[in-house]
Amino acid sequence: xxxxxxxxxxxxxxxxxxxxxxxxxxxxxxxxxxxxxxxxxxxxxxxxxxxxxxxxxxxxxxxxxxxxxxxxxxxxxxxxxxxxxxxxxxxxxxxxxxxxxxxxxxxxxxxxxxxxxxxxxxxxxxxxxxxxxxxxxxxxxxxxxxxxxxxxxxxxxxxxxxxxxxxxxxxxxxxxxxxxxxxxxxxxxxxxxxxxxxxxxxxxxxxxxxxxxxxxxxxxxxxxxxxxxxxxxxxxxxxxxxxxxxxxxxxxxx
Amino acid sequence: xxxxxxxxxxxxxxxxxxxxxxxxxxxxxxxxxxxxxxxxxxxxxxxxxxxxxxxxxxxxxxxxxxxxxxxxxxxxxxxxxxxxxxxxxxxxxxxxxxxxxxxxxxxxxxxxxxxxxxxxxxxxxxxxxxxxxxxxxxxxxxxxxxxxxxxxxxxxxxxxxxxxxxxxxxxxxxxxxxxxxxxxxxxxxxxxxxxxxxxxxxxxxxxxxxxxxxxxx
Numbered sequence: 001x002x003x004x005x006x007x008x009x010x011x012x013x014x015x016x017x018x019x020x021x022x023x024x025x026x027x028x029x030x031x032x033x034x035x036x037x038x039x040x041x042x043x044x045x046x047x048x049x050x051x052x053x054x055x056x057x058x059x060x061x062x063x064x065x066x067x068x069x070x071x072x073x074x075x076x077x078x079x080x081x082x083x084x085x086x087x088x089x090x091x092x093x094x095x096x097x098x099x100x101x102x103x104x105x106x107x108x109x110x111x112x113x114x115x116x117x118x119x120x121x122x123x124x125x126x127x128x129x130x131x132x133x134x135x136x137x138x139x140x141x142x143x144x145x146x147x148x149x150x151x152x153x154x155x156x157x158x159x160x161x162x163x164x165x166x167x168x169x170x171x172x173x174x175x176x177x178x179x180x181x182x183x184x185x186x187x188x189x190x191x192x193x194x195x196x197x198x199x200x201x202x203x204x205x206x207x208x209x210x211x212x213x214x215x216x217x218x219x220x221x222x223x224x225x226x227x228x229x230x231x232x233x234x235x236x237x238x239x240x241x242x243x244x245x246x247x248x249x250x251x252x253x254x
Numbered sequence: 255x256x257x258x259x260x261x262x263x264x265x266x267x268x269x270x271x272x273x274x275x276x277x278x279x280x281x282x283x284x285x286x287x288x289x290x291x292x293x294x295x296x297x298x299x300x301x302x303x304x305x306x307x308x309x310x311x312x313x314x315x316x317x318x319x320x321x322x323x324x325x326x327x328x329x330x331x332x333x334x335x336x337x338x339x340x341x342x343x344x345x346x347x348x349x350x351x352x353x354x355x356x357x358x359x360x361x362x363x364x365x366x367x368x369x370x371x372x373x374x375x376x377x378x379x380x381x382x383x384x385x386x387x388x389x390x391x392x393x394x395x396x397x398x399x400x401x402x403x404x405x406x407x408x409x410x411x412x413x414x415x416x417x418x419x420x421x422x423x424x425x426x427x428x429x430x431x432x433x434x435x436x437x438x439x440x441x442x443x444x445x446x447x448x449x450x451x452x453x454x455x456x457x458x459x460x461x462x463x464x465x466x467x468x469x470x471x
Contacts, residue, residue, distance in 0.1 A: 003379075003432060004386045004409065041456075046386055071268050075276070077411055077454045078269075094308065097268040099413065099454065119356070122310045122344070124382040124413045168382045168415070199380040222380060252386040252409045254457055 004252040005216045006046035006223035007240050008201065009230045011036055013082075014053050016062035018231065034069045036231070041074040043237040046252060048074070049171075049225060051102070052082030053146055064096045071097020081129055081171075090117055094125070102127040102171055105144040108151055108158075111165050118166025127201075128167040130155055132188055133175045140188050147175050159192045170196060171225070174204040179228070181207025189219030201225050209235060209243040216249050255285065257467070258300035260324070260345075261292040262317040270306045270342065273453035277463035286467060294323030298331050302466070306453075307344030311353035311369060311416070314344045315361070328362070336444040338469050343414065346440065346447025350418045364445045366421040372414070374433020382415040387430040387450075389438050389458075395427045397439075397446055397465045401458055403428065408458035410438065410450035417449055444471035 011018045011033050018033045037048055048070075052063040060083050067080055080093050081102025090101050101121075107114050107128050118126045131147050132140040132155040140155035159170055172192050174185035184202045193200040202221035206212060206229050215224040229235050241251040257274060261267055271290045278286040289296060297303060305328075307314045318324055332339045341349050350361040353369040361369070372381050386409035391398060402408050412430065418437045420426050427446075428439035440447045446466070452459035 002387070003383060003412075006385050068268065072272050075269070075273050075454055075456050075459060077413070077451070091263070095267060097272075099269070099308070099451075119310060120313055122308065122313075122355075123415055124384065125308055168413075169384055197380060198382065199384050222385065254408045 002250050004046070004250050005244060007212070007237055007244070007251070008047045008049050008223050008225040009040050009045050009237065010049040010051060010203070010225045010227045012051050012053050012227065013063060013066060015059040016066055019053070031231075033066045034073070037070040037074050040230070040237065041076050044241070044253070045076060045237050047077040047079060047223070049102070050078065050080045050082075052080070054082070057083075064092060067093060067096040067098055079127055081127070087116060087120055090121060090125075094121065100125050100127050100169070102129045104129040104131065107162060108142060108144050108153065111161060114162055114165040114167055118168070123166045123168035126167055127169045127171050128162040129171040129173065130159060130192075131173050131175050132185070134185065134188070138187065138191065143175055155188070156191055156195060159196055163196045163198050167198060169199045169201065171201045171203055172221075177205025178203075180205050181228070183207065183211040184215045184219055184221075184224075186214055186219045189215060189221050193220040199223065209240055212240055213244055213247045213249065216244065217247065255283065255301045255467075256287040256289050257302045257304060258297045259288065259290045259304045259306060260297055260318070261290050262314070262321055262324070267306060270304065270453045273459065274304070274463055274467075277460050278467055280460065281464040281467055283467055292321050294321060294327040297324065298327040300331065300337070302338045302340075303328070303331055304340045304342065305345035305348065306342045307346075307348065309344055311344060311347060311355040312357050312359045315348060315353070315359050318348070332445060336471070338466065338471055339445045340466050341445075341447035342453065343449065343451060346449055347416065347418055349440065349445060349447045353416070355416050365418060365425045365440045365442050365447070367419050367425075369416045370419050372417050372432065372436060376433040379433045383412050383432050383436065386411055387432065389428040389430055390435075391428050392423070392426050395439075395441055395446075396469055397441070397462055398428070399465055401461050401465075409455070410448075410452070410458050411454045412438075412450045414449060418447075
């Protein structure tokens, strides 16, 4: 009897449609986000993540509608990220039906924004998303703006700083691995998970079910996030969970 | 029957409303009106009252107190008229004597005890507790009728760093194990509260909300 490892499908949403990039480019249409959310809800996903990668502020308004329509039908926890810059953005997402919001670029630009958000909405509501690229053995750098901008900030230092500011959870994405289907960056995931007291979500690089097992067992992640492996029907959520259970990882199968 | 869900600007109100609507439909209570409202008079005259809550304790309390007449409406409907009440997450924590998150904030005092930071005995366990956990029933309660609990039972979804350390063991209906027993569900007379999110807990959650809609404390 314990807290279960979470399996989280992630939907990258652009202008209201699900897309999945390889290393954040070459976007392929993978369908309507609300349909996808409904399918994952029925399939027993433990949470759902919407990442709004829309560039224009006009297009970004569509995410509120997507979140609202999803929340009407899905009774699963929903994390929404992308373009979250102000307290008002967070409130609007929560009112639309999000349970947690994920902050990326804004956290780098103004770490105190994370503190304000955590004070206002509680630590448990604030996920900080770290896009990391390896620069040397056991060294990673934080990138922002969908991986376009280097910051010179050390990922491990930044992870700890964000937790001090009130981040309740860290979403750790390896930009080197994302879309590559060669597995999570385990060294990165573990380096962060071992340094912070809050849950860590491993992201970027899942190609097989073994990768998800590795994310929890070797990377010490509390949750594993994947996109294309689920979107394109390579594996179901249940297959992933049964595979993890067979390797001794507690999962929820109700 | 009208169920008032109190809208004080906190949290995932749409999820809670939609989950109650579905629970009502599935229990054949099609006539039940789920009323998301910030109007104290509508809360006072409702048949059942739900207080959701996502956020920091003090901020939620301030948001609730900012609604004219709401505190009095709750006292009238819940304390005096003993209408069924369900608090969810911080809404449940507000039932305590005090919250100790970031500052000391007084609660409603319906369940004696403080809301304190979780300190799991196993240092490898992360705080907040985020995710799905099973429940251990400390005593039978009508809101858990027909719900499978225990290590092989259904799961509930938790997202929290603080929990209600109840002074009276009889107020605790269910716990979850997270490096020690964490208060998962409290009940005192007509007042019940879930630390987990029934509106996000799929099967277990919908069953519990259905039970609440027909609960006769």
